[in-house]
Structure formats: C-alpha cells, structure tokens
Amino acid sequence: MADEDREKPEHSVTRRAFLKGGALATGALSSTFMPDTAEAQLPVAVEPDPRRTLVEMKVNGTAYRKEIPNRTTLLQFLREDLTLTGAKMGCDRAQCGACTVIVNGSNVYACTTLAVEASGAEILTIEGLATGDALHPIQQAFIQHTGFQCGFCTPGQIMTTKAFLDRVPRPTEDEARRALSGNLCRCAAYKRILESVMTASRLMQA
Amino acid sequence: MAQQPGARKYAVIGSAGPPIDAVERVTGQAKYVGDLELPGMLVARVLRTRHAHARIVSIDTSRAEALPGVKAVITHKDAPKVPIWGNRTYALNEQVRFAGEAVAAVAAIDEETAERALRLIDVKYEVLKFVLDPEAALQPGAPQLFADGNLEGEPRRLTRGDVDRGFAECDRVIERVYHCPTMWSGGMEPRAAIAQWEGNRLTLWASTQAPCRVQTNMTAQFNVADSQVRVIASYVGGGFGTKSAAHVDETITALLARKARRPVKLQYSREEEILDSNTRFETRVYVKIGVKRDMTLHAMDVKAYINQGAYHVRLGGLGNQSSHIYNIPHLRTVQYRVHTNLPNTGPTRGVGDPQETFAIDSAIDEIANEMGWDPVAFRLKNVKRNGDPIARGGSGTEDGRLVTQVTDRCIEEGAARIGWTRRNAAPGAGQTAPQARGIGLAVTERGSGGGLAGASVTVNLDGSVVVFYASTDIGTHSRTTLSMIAAETLGVPLASVRAVAGDTEIAPYDGGSYGNRVLYSTGRAVDAAARQCVGQILATAAPMLKAAAADLELREGVVRVKTDASRSLPLREVMQRRGRSVVGDGSVTQSQAETNVERAAGAHFVEVEVDRETGKIRILKYVSAHDVGQPINITVVENQIEGGTIQGLALTQAEEMRFDPRDGRCLNANFLDLKPPTMLDFDPRVIEPLVVDNVGEQGPYGAKGLGENPCHAGMAAVANAVYNAVGIRLRRVPFTRADVLRALAEPRQAPSRTA
Numbered sequence: 001m002a003d004e005d006r007e008k009p010e011h012s013v014t015r016r017a018f019l020k021g022g023a024l025a026t027g028a029l030s031s032t033f034m035p036d037t038a039e040a041q042l043p044v045a046v047e048p049d050p051r052r053t054l055v056e057m058k059v060n061g062t063a064y065r066k067e068i069p070n071r072t073t074l075l076q077f078l079r080e081d082l083t084l085t086g087a088k089m090g091c092d093r094a095q096c097g098a099c100t101v102i103v104n105g106s107n108v109y110a111c112t113t114l115a116v117e118a119s120g121a122e123i124l125t126i127e128g129l130a131t132g133d134a135l136h137p138i139q140q141a142f143i144q145h146t147g148f149q150c151g152f153c154t155p156g157q158i159m160t161t162k163a164f165l166d167r168v169p170r171p172t173e174d175e176a177r178r179a180l181s182g183n184l185c186r187c188a189a190y191k192r193i194l195e196s197v198m199t200a201s202r203l204m205q206a
Numbered sequence: 207m208a209q210q211p212g213a214r215k216y217a218v219i220g221s222a223g224p225p226i227d228a229v230e231r232v233t234g235q236a237k238y239v240g241d242l243e244l245p246g247m248l249v250a251r252v253l254r255t256r257h258a259h260a261r262i263v264s265i266d267t268s269r270a271e272a273l274p275g276v277k278a279v280i281t282h283k284d285a286p287k288v289p290i291w292g293n294r295t296y297a298l299n300e301q302v303r304f305a306g307e308a309v310a311a312v313a314a315i316d317e318e319t320a321e322r323a324l325r326l327i328d329v330k331y332e333v334l335k336f337v338l339d340p341e342a343a344l345q346p347g348a349p350q351l352f353a354d355g356n357l358e359g360e361p362r363r364l365t366r367g368d369v370d371r372g373f374a375e376c377d378r379v380i381e382r383v384y385h386c387p388t389m390w391s392g393g394m395e396p397r398a399a400i401a402q403w404e405g406n407r408l409t410l411w412a413s414t415q416a417p418c419r420v421q422t423n424m425t426a427q428f429n430v431a432d433s434q435v436r437v438i439a440s441y442v443g444g445g446f447g448t449k450s451a452a453h454v455d456e457t458i459t460a461l462l463a464r465k466a467r468r469p470v471k472l473q474y475s476r477e478e479e480i481l482d483s484n485t486r487f488e489t490r491v492y493v494k495i496g497v498k499r500d501m502t503l504h505a506m507d508v509k510a511y512i513n514q515g516a517y518h519v520r521l522g523g524l525g526n527q528s529s530h531i532y533n534i535p536h537l538r539t540v541q542y543r544v545h546t547n548l549p550n551t552g553p554t555r556g557v558g559d560p561q562e563t564f565a566i567d568s569a570i571d572e573i574a575n576e577m578g579w580d581p582v583a584f585r586l587k588n589v590k591r592n593g594d595p596i597a598r599g600g601s602g603t604e605d606g607r608l609v610t611q612v613t614d615r616c617i618e619e620g621a622a623r624i625g626w627t628r629r630n631a632a633p634g635a636g637q638t639a640p641q642a643r644g645i646g647l648a649v650t651e652r653g654s655g656g657g658l659a660g661a662s663v664t665v666n667l668d669g670s671v672v673v674f675y676a677s678t679d680i681g682t683h684s685r686t687t688l689s690m691i692a693a694e695t696l697g698v699p700l701a702s703v704r705a706v707a708g709d710t711e712i713a714p715y716d717g718g719s720y721g722n723r724v725l726y727s728t729g730r731a732v733d734a735a736a737r738q739c740v741g742q743i744l745a746t747a748a749p750m751l752k753a754a755a756a757d758l759e760l761r762e763g764v765v766r767v768k769t770d771a772s773r774s775l776p777l778r779e780v781m782q783r784r785g786r787s788v789v790g791d792g793s794v795t796q797s798q799a800e801t802n803v804e805r806a807a808g809a810h811f812v813e814v815e816v817d818r819e820t821g822k823i824r825i826l827k828y829v830s831a832h833d834v835g836q837p838i839n840i841t842v843v844e845n846q847i848e849g850g851t852i853q854g855l856a857l858t859q860a861e862e863m864r865f866d867p868r869d870g871r872c873l874n875a876n877f878l879d880l881k882p883p884t885m886l887d888f889d890p891r892v893i894e895p896l897v898v899d900n901v902g903e904q905g906p907y908g909a910k911g912l913g914e915n916p917c918h919a920g921m922a923a924v925a926n927a928v929y930n931a932v933g934i935r936l937r938r939v940p941f942t943r944a945d946v947l948r949a950l951a952e953p954r955q956a957p958s959r960t961a
Contacts, residue, residue, distance in 0.1 A: 083243070084234075085234070085237065086233070087234075088238070088240070088394070088395070089240065089396075089473070090396070090476065091476040091876070091877050092475060093476070093878075095476075095876060095877035095878045096394065096476075096877055098394055126232075126233060126234035127233070127234050135229070135233070139229075139232040139233065143224045143228040143229070143232055144224065146224045146225065146228070146841050146842075146845055148231055148232070148681075149444070149681030149683070149845060149846075149849055150393060150394065150395070150442065150444040150680055150681030151230075151231030151236050151441065151681065152238060152394040152443030153394045153443075154231055154232055155234045158232060173891070177889070178886065180884075181885050182884070183884075183885075184877065184884060185394070185885075186394045186444050186446070186853075186882060187393070187444055187849045188851075188852035188883065189845060189848070189849050190848075190849075190885045190890035191848045191890035191891060191893060192845060193885065193890075194885065194890055194891065
C-alpha cells in the first residue's frame with residue numbers, strides 16, 4: 001500500500017500532530033487492538049483531533065481501545081476495525097436488523113449506533129455467542145428448526161433473540177413475534193425463526 | 207410423504223433435517239462477499255443520475271481524480287461497448303434511461319474519499335422527455351428509449367383454435383384487467399462484488415445466483431478466455447432472480463480494479479440495490495374469458511403489457527399459465543414487452559407467473575362465481591390432468607404429453623385441508639359483523655430446470671466426498687440436497703459428503719441457481735457424476751474382493767459382494783489401496799425432443815377475514831399444496847413453501863415501488879416505505895405446507911424443482927378469498943386498506959357483458 005494511503009485526506013491536522021508527536025504518537029494513531037492491560041502505557045496524541053475519539057469497549061469478552069473517526073458506526077467498527085463480520089449491513093438505516101448486536105444487554109442496530117456512543121460498553125456479537133465449540137442454545141434451536149434460508153439476516157435474528165430471552169425467559173409466541181419484528185427475513189423463514197425462538201427459550205430453561 | 211416409516215426406499219433421500227452448512231450460518235462464520243477483505247483493497251462508489259432520461263453531454267472527472275486517495279474514476283468512455291447480459295446497453299451509458307442509473311464510478315482508499323470524489327464529478331446533461339407507462343410508451347410520439355423503439359422484439363404470441371369462433375360459441379364471456387405495478391425484488395444482502403486482476407487474469411467475488419453467466423459476461427467485457435476469469439460466489443444472501451444474470455456492478459468493479467491496478471470492492475447501499483438491481487416488472491393483463499353452460503372453459507384471450515423498465519435481462523415475460531394449467535380449445539395470448547424510464551427489471555421469483563396467475567386465476571374465479579359454480583369444481587373440470595396434451599415450447603400447438611401431473615390432487619387435498627365447504631356460500635353476503643370471512647383458491651404451475659447443467663464429484667483417499675458445482679446456494683440449501691443425492695447414489699453416509707458451491711474455476715459449467723433448476727438439472731448432473739464414481743470404485747474393489755465389479759455394491763460406505771455381505775471392504779480401505787482419487791463428471795442437457803412434459807403444480811387455499819371498517823385483510827389460514835415430486839429433503843421443501851408463500855403474500859400487501867410522475871424518481875427506495883413483511887405482518891403459524899405425494903420421472907430420484915412456485919398464487923388466492931368474504935374484486939396489487947374501503951363503498955360491480 002502506498003504511503004499516501006495511510007493518510008486520509010480529511011485528516012491533515014492529525015497528520016501534522018503525528019509529525020510533531022513523532023514516534024510516541026504512533027501507537028495512538030495506527031494501533032489496532034490493544035489489550036486493556038496496556039492501557040497505562042498508551043501515549044496520548046499531542047494535538048487532539050476533535051474529529052477523532054479514543055473508544056474503549058469490551059467485545060465478546062475482549063477489551064479494545066482505538067482512536068477512530070467520530071462518525072464511525074458501531075457496525076463499521078466491529079466489521080472493519082475488529083473484523084467481526086457476523087453482523088451484516090442490510091440497509092444502513094435501522095430498517096432491517098441484520099446488523100443487530102447486544103450492547104450492555106440490549107439489542108441495538110449497530111448501523112445507526114456510533115461507536116463512540118458504545119464506548120465503555122460491553123458488546124456481544126454473534127461471534128461471541130458460542131462457548132468454544134459448544135453452540136449457544138439459541139444457535140442449537142435455529143439449527144434444529146432450520147430457522148433460516150440464505151442466512152444473511154440470521155446473526156441479527158439470533159442476537160435479537162438472545163437479548164429478548166435474557167429479558168423475557170418464557171415468552172408467549174405473540175411476545176416473541178413482537179420482539180423479532182424488527183428483524184427482516186426476505187426469505188421469510190419466519191415460521192421456523194419463531195419455532196427456533198420458542199425452542200431456545202425451553203433449552204435455556206433446562 | 208412418499209415413504210412409510212420402516213419401509214424406506216432410500217437411505218438418505220426423503221429425510222428431514224438441517225442443512226449441512228447450518229453451523230456456519232448460525233455462528234457468523236459464513237462469509238458473504240461484503241465480509242471479504244483483500245490486501246490493498248480499494249472501495250468503490252457509484253455516481254447515479256437523478257434524471258429519468260438524459261443524454262450526457264460531458265463528464266469532467268479531473269477534480270475527482272485529483273483528490274488524494276482516489277485511485278480510479280470511470281465513465282461511459284471507459285465501459286466496453288459490450289452489452290451486459292441480455293441488454294442492448296453497456297455497464298455505463300452515454301444515454302441514461304432511468305433515475306438511478308450509474309454514470310460514473312470511483313475507487314478510492316476508503317468510502318468517504320470515494321463519496322467525496324463523486325461530488326467532484328461534473329456531469330452536464332441534455333435532459334430528455336421520459337415515459338413511465340408501458341401502454342403510453344407504445345403511443346405515437348412517445349419518448350423513445352432506443353433507436354429501434356420501445357417495444358422489445360416481436361410481441362410473443364400463442365394461438366390455439368379459433369378464438370373469435372370460440373367466444374361466439376360461449377354462453378358467458380367476461381373481460382377484466384389485472385394490474386401488478388413494479389415491485390421490489392432482491393434479498394437481504396445488497397449486491398456486492400470484489401474484483402482482483404493478476405496480469406490479464408480476473409478473479410471476481412460476486413453476490414450472484416449464476417457465476418457462470420457472470421463469467422461469460424466478464425470474458426465478453428474484457429475480451430479474454432473463460433480460463434482467464436474466475437467467479438466465486440460462496441455464500442449469497444438471497445437471490446430471488448435479481449442476481450440470476452450478469453449485472454452492471456460486476457463490470458464496473460472489474461473496470462475500476464483494472465484501472466487502479468488494485469483489488470476493488472463495490473457494495474451497493476440498500477437504496478442502490480432497490481433502484482439498480484432487477485425489479486419485478488409491472489404487468490397489465492387484459493383477460494377475456496368465455497365458458498359454456500356445461501362448465502367448460504371454452505375460449506380465452508390474454509393481452510399483456512410488460513413494463514420492462516429501461517433495461518431487461520431478456521429472461522422471460524409471462525409463462526403461459528393459461529396454456530399450461532387449463533384445457534382451453536380456443537386460446538390466444540400476446541405479450542408486449544415495453545421499455546420505459548423505470549429501473550431495470552428482470553426475473554423475480556416466479557418471473558411473470560405470479561402476475562399472470564393473479565390475472566388468469568382471478569378471471570377463472572370471477573366467471574365461476576358469475577355462473578354460480580363452485581370455483582373448485584370449475585377448476586377441477588378444466589385443469590389439465592396427467593396424460594393430457596400440452597405445448598412443449600411457447601407455441602400454441604399441443605405437441606407434448608403431460609406426465610406425472612397432479613394439479614387435480616393439489617386442488618382436492620388443499621380443499622380438504624382448508625375446509626372448502628366452510629366457505630361463504632353466498633359470496634359477499636350473509637355475514638353481518640364488520641369482520642367477514644371468506645375462502646379462496648388459486649392454481650398455478652411451473653416447469654423445472656433447463657439449460658446446461660454440470661457438476662463433478664471427487665472421492666478422496668479417505669473415502670470422504672466433495673461435490674463441486676458452479677451454481678450457488680442462495681438459501682435454497684442446494685449444498686445439502688446435492689450432497690444428499692451424491693450420498694444416495696454413492697452409498698455413503700451424508701456426513702462424509704461436503705459440497706463446494708459457486709466457483710467457476712473448480713466446477714464444470716452450470717447455468718445458475720434460478721428457474722427451479724439446481725435440484726432438478728444440476729442434481730441430475732451430480733447423480734451422473736456419482737454413478738461414474740461408483741463404477742470406478744467397484745472396478746477398483748473387484749480384484750480386492752475377488753469378484754466381478756457387477757456383483758459388487760457400495761452401501762453405507764462399504765463395498766461388498768451383493769450375495770455375500772461377509773465379503774466386504776470399507777470404502778476408505780478401497781480408496782487407500784487404490785491410491786488415487788476417484789473423480790466423476792456429470793452433465794445434463796435438457797432435451798427439447800422429449801415429448802413427455804413434466805411440470806409441477808400447486809394450489810393455494812386461503813381463508814381471510816376482511817374488516818369492513820378498517821379495510822384490513824387478515825390471513826387466518828393458508829394451505830400451500832405443492833407437487834415437488836420425490837422430496838429430497840422434506841425440511842428444505844417445507845422451508846421453501848413457507849417462505850415462498852409469504853413472499854407471494856407480501857405482494858398483496860406492499861412492496862410496490864412508487865414513482866413520482868413528475869420526474870420518474872422512485873419515492874420509496876427503502877425498507878420502511880416498501881414494507882417487506884415482518885413477522886408481525888403475517889402470522890407465520892397459519893401457513894401450512896402440503897406436499898402432495900408424487901414422484902416425477904425426469905429429475906433426480908423423481909424430484910421436481912420448487913423454489914419459484916410457492917410465490918405464484920398468493921395474489922390471486924387472496925383476491926378470490928376477499929371476494930368470497932365481502933363481494934369486492936381487487937384487480938390491482940398491493941391490496942391496500944384504502945383500496946378495500948373504496949371498493950366496499952362502490953356499488954357492486956355491474957353485470958358482466960354477456961356474449
């Protein structure tokens with residue numbers, strides 16, 4: 001990759017700060033993942049760029065710290081910075097639910113949540129749901145009923161189900177329909193998604 | 207189900223169960239094109255016109271090109287003068303023909319830079335007059351989209367008997383018009399492509415149903431051999447027809463990558479996906495139908511205007527449902543395929559069959575009710591039955607014979623399941639509560655398969671098996687059903703089989719995942735490839751077991767002497783002693799010479815509740831009866847029927863693309879305003895798939911294709927049920943509450959014109 005590519009045009013101020021700050025600033029500007037243990041040693045940009053913010057969040061149990069453009073959505077942060085691509089971009093405007101992840105226990109549309117809004121939060125994505133090779137009961141239930149066809153909306157459906165069942169462990173079918181109504185499935189595997197949610201509820205009780 | 211428990215004919219075929227790639231799909235590990243990242247990859251964005259019809263006078267890209275981080279900009283000057291699939295036009299055109307058409311594209315180091323660059327491109331247009339209505343587009347003086355006019359090719363005609371004489375002989379004739387506007391198509395995954403050039407060699411990751419078609423288009427666009435283009439489509443987030451042919455985005459991405467000398471990713475936004483993919487084409491169908499007093503359907507005249515929008519992939523109009531479903535001695539159909547300044551159209555689940563079923567089976571129902579006949583009895587009297595003559599191609603001549611046909615049983619079993627006798631005995635009357643109930647049906651059908659099909663099967667040294675096919679698994683779970691066919695034919699457990707989908711470099715040519723064809727056609731190729739493998743394996747094992755190959759069989763992963771099971775060797779051991787993989791290569795070409803015509807019928811029955819005060823139509827019970835031949839995987843079958851049924855129902859409720867008549871721009875290119883159904887809009891629990899027991903004679907193990915059919919009948923079935931409930935006829939979809947209330951407020955329809 002050519003050098004100029006590292007410098008995004010709109011970040012010229014940052015680049016100056018980078019030059020002034022020298023090697024010390026490098027960590028803050030180009031780091032990707034930093035375990036929270038390294039937090040204390042982290043250098044701070046000499047001249048803070050108001051268009052960038054340092055965010056910290058715990059994603060699937062791992063702590064991350066990164067300076068990012070303020071406009072970065074949580075979905076972009078997860079998919080592009082953390083390469084967690086399970087959450088999908090289906091509409092980019094909170095109309096389909098394919099990007100659903102769990103923030104501090106609540107299902108949110110990551111496409112319309114800024115990463116800075118989620119700073120300090122605990123995030124759970126589809127990648128963090130299973131325990132090692134042991135699938136979460138919700139995942140087991142979605143397999144048992146084939147609660148999907150193309151699978152593109154499935155991570156979102158499952159994460160909405162997780163937040164919902166944590167909140168309402170023994171829902172009625174109509175409660176489940178309402179809870180899942182923010183997640184579109186164009187293949188319309190709705191009958192099986194509903195069955196999956198109800199079975200997951202039972203499996204999670206057991 | 208065809209098989210009684212305990213008396214199973216097959217080891218694998220006909221079972222139920224989740225797809226073999228279920229874990230990938232529920233853990234986020236399944237990688238769709240947008241999830242892939244290549245080193246040094248650039249991001250592409252597309253500049254789109256806001257004009258419905260214009261000629262580009264000039265495009266100045268110099269400011270965009272000068273923006274740091276921009277690596278390539280392309281316009282119509284860069285686009286090869288090679289048509290995109292089926293179209294008469296190119297990836298980027300000097301004359302733009304719908305609001306939303308691409309005029310330029312940029313590849314840059316990130317999305318924001320690319321979008322900034324788009325704003326720096328200066329396009330000067332000569333704005334042209336536009337036309338949106340297909341009938342208006344055929345009038346003299348209408349704005350012309352193409353030099354040779356707005357009519358696409360010759361009108362498609364089908365004639366049988368003497369229609370004018372036929373109507374003269376009828377006791378009753380009615381004429382009606384049924385209208386389906388342009389509807390949204392597409393899946394949850396917006397179009398996406400990644401292009402990478404290595405020298406003169408292109409690798410393209412694409413969200414497509416038909417990698418081989420995309421490959422063919424790429425070789426034409428870039429004037430290279432098939433061997434220079436590899437198209438990969440591993441996981442695809444839904445297709446429904448919109449991804450069934452090559453599209454402009456693939457060429458745009460490859461052009462940018464070539465110019466930038468870097469890999470490029472182009473991901474459509476949802477708005478772009480709605481505007482510049484393929485939409486379900488608008489149809490206006492004029493139906494004239496005549497019957498004789500003895501309940502025979504005697505004459506039908508169908509005239510259809512198909513609004514192809516600016517561009518169309520030339521893959522089908524209406525499917526002649528009238529000719530294929532009913533015996534009609536005097537039949538005439540004509541289809542005008544017309545270009546207007548609306549977005550691209552193309553095949554969308556069922557292609558024109560849902561629109562046509564809406565027209566034909568509404569008209570059938572209208573005349574039955576006018577005559578006071580039981581709509582089920584009327585259809586049973588006139589539907590084609592097994593052994594009846596049928597047209598093989600698109601002509602009116604009934605030169606073929608219908609085989610393994612069960613339309614009658616679909617109707618009878620569906621009627622029994624819904625409780626047909628509960629229907630409103632006096633349609634539109636007899637119920638005084640604000641909420642009135644009614645039951646309606648619609649009958650449909652479709653053929654399966656077609657085109658060139660190929661697949662290969664490899665048996666590895668440890669006895670494990672891989673099926674390679676170049677079409678994709680778009681959610682129809684073809685990885686699973688094709689693996690089941692391979693497992694059955696080979697005689698190995700399903701767990702030892704894996705399928706690799708959607709890679710043109712490692713699998714033989716295969717048309718694509720569309721038109722009920724993968725299971726039916728590619729499935730036969732897999733079966734043929736697996737048979738070749740069995741032959742090689744048994745020949746290898748013969749000397750090992752000191753028996754003739756013909757006396758051996760492979761069952762449950764063990765090669766054994768048929769008459770003496772004690773003489774056996776596990777497949778793994780045979781393969782290890784052989785020391786070479788076994789490769790089978792299967793291909794199938796559907797023969798037009800075949801006089802036996804095999805098609806798959808369906809009958810949908812729906813009970814609705816119409817609220818006379820709010821106009822709401824509620825679906826109380828929905829029975830989708832389908833002939834699938836021998837089910838390969840019953841779970842897959844039911845999943846397809848349930849989902850397809852809801853997609854058909856969705857057309858009754860929403861998904862109309864609305865356009866501003868003043869400028870031709872789409873007013874609702876987003877999910878919130880298109881309103882595809884959520885789990886609340888239709889109660890999914892009321893949908894009951896009903897698989898009619900049958901075995902085909904041409905598909906693998908007697909299977910028939912299914913994907914398209916469940917989407918066909920919803921509009922007609924609901925319209926007919928609404929009539930049964932409250933006596934109004936809805937002849938335009940979607941059926942909004944306002945439409946229902948307006949129709950209820952009108953005086954009942956005037957008596958029909960009688961002959």
